[in-house]
Amino acid sequence: xxxxxxxxxxxxxxxxxxxxxxxxxxxxxxxxxxxxxxxxxxxxxxxxxxxxxxxxxxxxxxxxxxxxxxxxxxxxxxxxxxxxxxxxxxxxxxxxxxxxxxxxxxxxxxxxxxxxxxxxxxxxxxxxxxxxxxxxxxxxxxxxxxxxxx
Amino acid sequence: xxxxxxxxxxxxxxxxxxxxxxxxxxxxxxxxxxxxxxxxxxxxxxxxxxxxxxxxxxxxxxxxxxxxxxxxxxxxxxxxxxxxxxxxxxxxxxxxxxxxxxxxxxxxxxxxxxxxxxxxxxxxxxxxxxxxxxxxxxxxxxxxxxxxxxxxxxxxxxxxxxxxxxxxxxxxxxxxxxxxxxxxxxxxxxxxxxxxxxxxxxxxxxxxxxxxxxxxxxxxxxxxxxxxxxxxxxxxxxxxxxxxxxxxxxxxxxxxxxxxxxxxxxxxxxxxxxxxxxxxxxxxxxxxxxxxxxxxxxxxxxxxxxxxxxxxxxxxxxxxxxxxxxxxxxxxxxxxxxxxxxxxxxxxxxxxxxxxxxxxxxxxxxxxxxxxxxxxxxxxxxxxxxxxxxxxxxxxxxxxxxxxxxx
Numbered sequence: 001x002x003x004x005x006x007x008x009x010x011x012x013x014x015x016x017x018x019x020x021x022x023x024x025x026x027x028x029x030x031x032x033x034x035x036x037x038x039x040x041x042x043x044x045x046x047x048x049x050x051x052x053x054x055x056x057x058x059x060x061x062x063x064x065x066x067x068x069x070x071x072x073x074x075x076x077x078x079x080x081x082x083x084x085x086x087x088x089x090x091x092x093x094x095x096x097x098x099x100x101x102x103x104x105x106x107x108x109x110x111x112x113x114x115x116x117x118x119x120x121x122x123x124x125x126x127x128x129x130x131x132x133x134x135x136x137x138x139x140x141x142x143x144x145x146x147x148x149x150x
Numbered sequence: 151x152x153x154x155x156x157x158x159x160x161x162x163x164x165x166x167x168x169x170x171x172x173x174x175x176x177x178x179x180x181x182x183x184x185x186x187x188x189x190x191x192x193x194x195x196x197x198x199x200x201x202x203x204x205x206x207x208x209x210x211x212x213x214x215x216x217x218x219x220x221x222x223x224x225x226x227x228x229x230x231x232x233x234x235x236x237x238x239x240x241x242x243x244x245x246x247x248x249x250x251x252x253x254x255x256x257x258x259x260x261x262x263x264x265x266x267x268x269x270x271x272x273x274x275x276x277x278x279x280x281x282x283x284x285x286x287x288x289x290x291x292x293x294x295x296x297x298x299x300x301x302x303x304x305x306x307x308x309x310x311x312x313x314x315x316x317x318x319x320x321x322x323x324x325x326x327x328x329x330x331x332x333x334x335x336x337x338x339x340x341x342x343x344x345x346x347x348x349x350x351x352x353x354x355x356x357x358x359x360x361x362x363x364x365x366x367x368x369x370x371x372x373x374x375x376x377x378x379x380x381x382x383x384x385x386x387x388x389x390x391x392x393x394x395x396x397x398x399x400x401x402x403x404x405x406x407x408x409x410x411x412x413x414x415x416x417x418x419x420x421x422x423x424x425x426x427x428x429x430x431x432x433x434x435x436x437x438x439x440x441x442x443x444x445x446x447x448x449x450x451x452x453x454x455x456x457x458x459x460x461x462x463x464x465x466x467x468x469x470x471x472x473x474x475x476x477x478x479x480x481x482x483x484x485x486x487x488x489x490x491x492x493x494x495x496x497x498x499x500x501x502x503x504x505x506x507x508x509x510x511x512x513x514x515x516x517x518x519x520x521x522x523x524x525x526x527x528x529x530x531x532x533x534x535x536x537x538x539x540x541x542x543x544x545x546x547x548x549x550x551x552x553x554x555x556x557x
Contacts, residue, residue: 001551004171004504009497014556040496041513041526063526065494066556125500 007118008125009066016070021077022059029059031142035135037127042068046076046135053084065128067119072132074112084140091133098129154455159447159536162187166536173506176541181326181354181485181532182510183376186440190380193439194432205431206405206422220431223438224421227386230441231371232362237391237420241434244385245353246276248372249320251387251424252349253280255397256370257318263289265317270308270332271297271522272325275515277351281320291315297522301328301477309340316341319348323355323371327516327528328477329460329485331355338367347393353377357534358456358483360449363388375433380440384433387424394420401426452535456484459533459542466546472553476528484533487514490549493556495529501552502529507545 002009026032026047035044044062048055058076063069079087094113097105100120107114119129160166165185168175177185197219203212205220224236233239242248261267267281271294278292285292293316295308303321312319319341324331334350341348347369352361356373363371370389376382389397399406399417403426409416417423444452463486467473472491490498499511510530513520520527531545 002501002504002555005501008500009555018557039512040494041517041520042494043526063494065496067497122500125496128496 008122010115010118012074012112012115013066013070016073017066020060020069020073022073023061024059025061026057026059031139033135033139035062035131035138037064037068037131039127040065042128042131044068044072044131044135046072046132046139048136048139055079055082055084055087060132064131065125067116067125067128068131071116071129072135074116075132075136078111078113079136087136087140091137094133095130098126154451155447156455156536156538159187160538162189162443163536164188164191170506170508171504176505176507176544178531178533178537178541178545179508179510180357180534180537181377181514181530183382184357184379184534185536186379186381186436187443189443190436190439194381194436197432197435202431204428216431219435219438220429223434223441226438226441230361230445231386231388232364233388234364235391238388238394240387240389240394240421240424241429242372242385242387242424243383243430244374244376245351245372246280246374246385248370248385248387249276249349249351250280251400252370252372252389253284255400255424256347256389256393257281257284257290258288259396259398261288261290261317264291264315266291266293266313266315268293268295268308268311268316268319268321270295270303270321272301272303272328272330272332272516272519273320273322274326274351274353275517276353277320277322278518290317294518297330297519300479301325301330301519301523302479302481303330303332305333305336308337312340312344312346314344316344316346319346320351321348322351322353323361324352324358324483325477325516325519326354326485327514327519327530328479328487329482329532330477330479331359331481331483333481334366334368342367354483354485357444357452359453369393375437375440378437378440379443380437381430381433384430384437386437391420394424399426400424403427405429447535455535456533459537459539460484460486462539463531463533463542463545466542467549470546470549470553473549476523476525485530486532487528487530489525489528490553493553495527497556498529498549498552501555502545502548505544505548505551507548509545 029047030050031048042064047059049057116129119125201215203216205217227239228236349370350368352373357378375384406426408418476487495511
């Protein structure tokens with residue numbers, strides 16, 4: 001059962017869904033942005049601690065499906081220690097990977113995030129994976145407090 | 151039950167033979183839209199192949215044939231809901247357009263600043279947003295009668311909200327998110343006692359039970375064809391003739407006029423006054439064919455069969471640990487909305503899809519209902535007359551499997 005779904009729901013995704021990393025409120029955050037997907041009701045708050053243009057800590061709160069929870073959990077892990085420019089470059093790679101527009105993804109840079117590549121076969125689920133990154137993008141651009149996938 | 155011709159009905163719906171992800175399709179998203187029987191599909195192709203032209207215009211043979219088919223369907227709708235006259239049957243795009251039509255004509259003419267429109271907390275967005283827009287434009291006030299944790303209207307609270315200021319009661323006949331069937335007779339009687347007109351949103355109720363608008367004594371009844379095994383893009387506004395006569399027209403254009411000069415326009419008689427432009431002719435004919443099909447089976451037979459399906463599904467679902475049914479009204483149509491512990495409805499939807507099962511996962515265009523039950527979304531299995539207990543077994547088995555996978 002569910003054999004067809006192995007590419008979408010990899011074990012890493014179940015793991016991050018059960019035990020999300022960096023799932024906490026950050027009291028002394030420099031940036032705090034809310035992300036919302038009105039189509040499914042997913043909601044998350046992303047917290048960033050910056051040192052100059054380097055992200056030194058990232059955490060989140062909220063509720064969503066396994067794909068969106070795993071995506072934001074993985075993202076908070078991978079962006080720690082990255083500069084704004086590096087994080088933005090990663091967002092671009094991630095976006096291309098999930099929307100299937102680019103075949104030559106830099107697998108080394110994308111690292112663990114590659115487990116989310118399966119969503120490209122499920123158009124209805126792409127936004128679940130990208131919500132975290134759109135929220136990060138807004139936080140890095142220091143945009144207003146809330147972003148939406150719609 | 152034993153006489154319900156389920157095998158024949160299933161054979162009449164070609165799409166039910168489809169395989170989804172290499173599994174037999176189990177279509178349980180009927181509250182979103184229903185599949186179409188061959189008779190409906192054939193009626194549309196027959197019209198386009200043999201009888202199509204514009205209606206109410208030409209003196210030529212085809213136009214007369216098309217007009218006969220179109221007006222024949224109106225007659226069928228009239229009989230189906232037992233309206234008094236075909237003048238009371240207005241073809242629109244769907245229930246949503248019908249409610250918007252009433253907001254921009256009836257409400258505009260009769261409801262003013264400070265007046266109140268009363269709805270319930272279980273409405274679909276289509277019976278909330280048009281009134282919010284109307285209230286914003288006019289200063290009228292939208293009142294919302296609360297529901298309880300079973301998903302039932304708290305009737306006493308509803309009654310308390312009826313006042314001299316209430317100028318329209320607009321309630322859903324059957325909730326799309328919860329399955330609740332509202333006590334519409336009581337609601338209508340209470341409103342009538344104060345001369346308040348009542349609009350029933352029948353989009354969800356119409357495929358599940360026989361509806362008699364004269365017996366109900368509602369002033370308006372609206373529904374969409376696509377939930378009644380007919381094409382999407384066609385729907386019906388029923389209104390009492392006297393009310394429709396007094397209402398200003400909706401859209402201006404061809405067919406809704408009797409005489410036009412650059413100085414003045416004389417509007418057409420009912421029902422054409424509200425049908426500007428060339429209508430969706432083939433879809434109306436398809437709606438007529440769907441009604442013929444349903445009438446042959448009998449709405450009461452359908453209701454009885456679906457009640458058995460719902461009972462069976464509810465019983466099975468109640469045995470699954472970690473499953474919570476959202477919407478447990480005593481009076482309920484064939485909808486099973488549920489959530490699972492720690493598994494988001496979208497994951498449920500994707501997982502079941504991989505087994506060939508189509509359900510809806512989301513807020514069902516009823517975000518206030520989701521807020522009330524403090525869930526972001528639900529999974530919803532909604533049944534139609536062509537579903538079977540075996541399909542419910544497939545669904546329940548799928549749910550049990552996915553709970554295991556998520557661990």
